[in-house]
Amino acid sequence: MFWTTLLLLHCVLVLFLILSNRSRSKKEPPLDKGIIPWLGHALEFGRDASKFLTRMKLKHGDIFTVRVAGHYVTVLLDPDSYDAVLQDSVTLDFTRYAQVLMQRIFSLSLPNHNNSTEKALMMRHFQGDSLTCLNSVMEGNLQALLQSETIQDQKNWKQDGLFNFCYSLLFRAGYLTLFGAEQSNHYTDSSAVYKEFRKFDSLLTKMARNMLNPEEKRIAGSVRQQLWSLLSAALPGEKTEDTWLQNYLQHLKDEAVDEEMQKRAMLLQLWATQGNVGPAAFWLLGFLLINPEAMNAVKKEFDSLLLQADSPQGLPFDKLQNTPVFDSVLNETLRLTAAPFITREVLHSKTLCMADGREYDIRKGDRMCLFPYISPQMDPEIHEEPEKFKYDRFLNSNGSEKREFYKGGRRLKYYTMPWGAGKNKCVGQQFAISSIKQLLLMVLTRLDLELCDPASTMPKGNPSRYGFGVLQPEGDMEIRYKLRCTL
Numbered sequence: 167m168f169w170t171t172l173l174l175l176h177c178v179l180v181l182f183l184i185l186s187n188r189s190r191s192k193k194e195p196p197l198d199k200g201i202i203p204w205l206g207h208a209l210e211f212g213r214d215a216s217k218f219l220t221r222m223k224l225k226h227g228d229i230f231t232v233r234v235a236g237h238y239v240t241v242l243l244d245p246d247s248y249d250a251v252l253q254d255s256v257t258l259d260f261t262r263y264a265q266v267l268m269q270r271i272f273s274l275s276l277p278n279h280n281n282s283t284e285k286a287l288m289m290r291h292f293q294g295d296s297l298t299c300l301n302s303v304m305e306g307n308l309q310a311l312l313q314s315e316t317i318q319d320q321k322n323w324k325q326d327g328l329f330n331f332c333y334s335l336l337f338r339a340g341y342l343t344l345f346g347a348e349q350s351n352h353y354t355d356s357s358a359v360y361k362e363f364r365k366f367d368s369l370l371t372k373m374a375r376n377m378l379n380p381e382e383k384r385i386a387g388s389v390r391q392q393l394w395s396l397l398s399a400a401l402p403g404e405k406t407e408d409t410w411l412q413n414y415l416q417h418l419k420d421e422a423v424d425e426e427m428q429k430r431a432m433l434l435q436l437w438a439t440q441g442n443v444g445p446a447a448f449w450l451l452g453f454l455l456i457n458p459e460a461m462n463a464v465k466k467e468f469d470s471l472l473l474q475a476d477s478p479q480g481l482p483f484d485k486l487q488n489t490p491v492f493d494s495v496l497n498e499t500l501r502l503t504a505a506p507f508i509t510r511e512v513l514h515s516k517t518l519c520m521a522d523g524r525e526y527d528i529r530k531g532d533r534m535c536l537f538p539y540i541s542p543q544m545d546p547e548i549h550e551e552p553e554k555f556k557y558d559r560f561l562n563s564n565g566s567e568k569r570e571f572y573k574g575g576r577r578l579k580y581y582t583m584p585w586g587a588g589k590n591k592c593v594g595q596q597f598a599i600s601s602i603k604q605l606l607l608m609v610l611t612r613l614d615l616e617l618c619d620p621a622s623t624m625p626k627g628n629p630s631r632y633g634f635g636v637l638q639p640e641g642d643m644e645i646r647y648k649l650r651c652t653l
């Protein structure tokens with residue numbers, strides 16, 4: 167018995183060494199396995215992916231393969247070559263890695279799921295005419311929430327952290343817009359969901375990396391349970407309306423997805439639709455509050471549009487389509503704070519052709535990862551003083567949108583990529599932009615809002631969130647606000 171066990175252990179060890187002893191062939195990108203067996207660079211990667219990948223870029227150039235927790239990930243950091251990955255949705259698959267994360271974060275598996283139908287549904291409800299309708303429901307919800315926040319006490323200042331202020335308003339308004347069934351107690355309901363969601367959100371990156379300690383695992387489990395039940399309580403039983411959520415649920419039912427998985431899918435959708443908008447609005451308002459020149463430019467733009475509108479009371483949102491200054495401010499904000507990985511699973515070995523003619527073999531079973539945050543977004547060759555917020559970075563001197571950016575003398579197609587690109591580009595982009603614009607308009611026209619400490623600076627982004635969409639701050643900025651006297 168003893169000898170058999172020993173022999174078995176030996177075999178496992180040898181097998182392990184063989185498997186982990188991958189070496190680089192001539193046509194493959196530089197390989198950096200790190201010194202820890204199996205784990206490779208996982209710890210450094212998880213702690214601060216941006217710092218780690220910048221270090222690897224200096225060492226190996228703009229394409230290299232690293233070992234991360236048993237996986238080999240080929241990282242590409244040349245924006246001119248991104249299309250080689252984004253345009254190939256046949257060998258480079260978006261869905262599989264998404265399914266891995268779905269399982270880890272949401273305990274959700276949808277094996278025979280027709281994602282094409284799901285995508286078509288989203289495009290139908292978040293674009294075109296439906297979008298106009300969503301925008302106006304969103305506007306109503308935002309106003310109602312702001313009203314109930316401030317109504318009891320119109321005269322006195324209220325104090326809050328800016329991050330919580332933005333996230334809570336946008337999350338709850340978005341939740342009511344997309345998930346709000348006909349219920350009497352909207353306000354408390356959406357607050358309870360927000361409160362639980364923030365706990366969930368704070369554990370999200372660790373869940374995605376399988377790095378929860380036992381205590382965190384327990385909390386994550388119970389928060390998830392809590393959210394599932396809150397969400398399923400708000401679900402309509404029968405399909406009664408032609409909304410995105412009801413159609414999505416019907417789609418799951420048609421695919422014979424059971425009720426348990428249905429409610430888990432609700433949490434996935436809640437995260438996908440609400441997880442980035444609030445944090446993005448926080449950075450935008452924060453940058454405006456500490457850059458008076460930028461704030462004045464935006465105010466001036468909004469004021470001149472409001473003047474053209476007939477009613478001073480109503481928010482003429484449809485009049486606010488042409489806003490190059492706001493657009494530039496938002497693009498600049500997201501350039502600095504949107505840091506998603508764009509990850510694809512390699513289904514068949516292939517040769518990747520870079521823009522400058524270099525060719526690399528990529529192995530089946532590995533992952534490809536683009537990290538536009540390092541380049542183009544923070545690349546000093548493309549954006550001068552990339553760490554600085556310049557509200558007019560995306561404007562020409564005559565005030566029109568700037569579209570010409572260069573690297574090494576070549577004009578770039580991708581000079582900032584907060585929404586991804588190609589076939590899997592963000593479906594909710596327009597809705598997200600409108601929501602942020604509405605919040606800003608409301609803050610500017612309805613509230614007096616200021617920093618408690620005028621000398622505040624922007625907090626740093628939490629480095630463990632690189633790779634998961636819009637960053638979140640470490641710490642917050644204290645603000646006070648009150649309803650401005652209306653006519």
Ligand code: HEM
Binds near residue numbers: 635
């Ligand atoms: C500031 C807010 C947001 C940012 C920065 C953002 C960013 C992104 C990015 C980078 C991707 C591409 C992922 C990839 O290619 O691997 C993506 C995909 C997606 N986003 Fe967003 N997003 C935001 C808000 C929203 C909202 C409000 C919705 C829904 C209403 C939404 C729905 C989606 C969906 C469904 C996809 C997947 C598209 C597909 O399957 O092809 N997003 N988003």
Ligand SMILES: *[C@@H]1O[C@H](CO)[C@@H](O)[C@H](O)[C@H]1NC(C)=O
Binds near residue numbers: 260
């Ligand atoms: C749906 O998933 C399949 C395989 O899982 C993939 O080939 C296809 O491209 C996906 N479709 C969309 C629209 O993402």
Ligand SMILES: *[C@@H]1O[C@H](CO)[C@@H](O)[C@H](O)[C@H]1NC(C)=O
Binds near residue numbers: 280282283286
């Ligand atoms: C998914 O649905 C679309 C139509 O919505 C259909 O064309 C396609 O064949 C379906 N795919 C699978 C794998 O069932």
Ligand SMILES: *[C@@H]1O[C@H](CO)[C@@H](O)[C@H](O)[C@H]1NC(C)=O
Binds near residue numbers: 494560567568
């Ligand atoms: C900002 O970015 C969006 C999407 O990337 C683009 O459509 C828009 O034209 C940009 N606006 C400006 C002023 O750069």
Ligand SMILES: *[C@@H]1O[C@H](CO)[C@@H](O)[C@H](O)[C@H]1NC(C)=O
Binds near residue numbers: 566
């Ligand atoms: C504004 O300037 C840009 C380049 O600086 C130019 O391409 C564009 O045509 C100008 N637009 C107008 C309306 O003058």
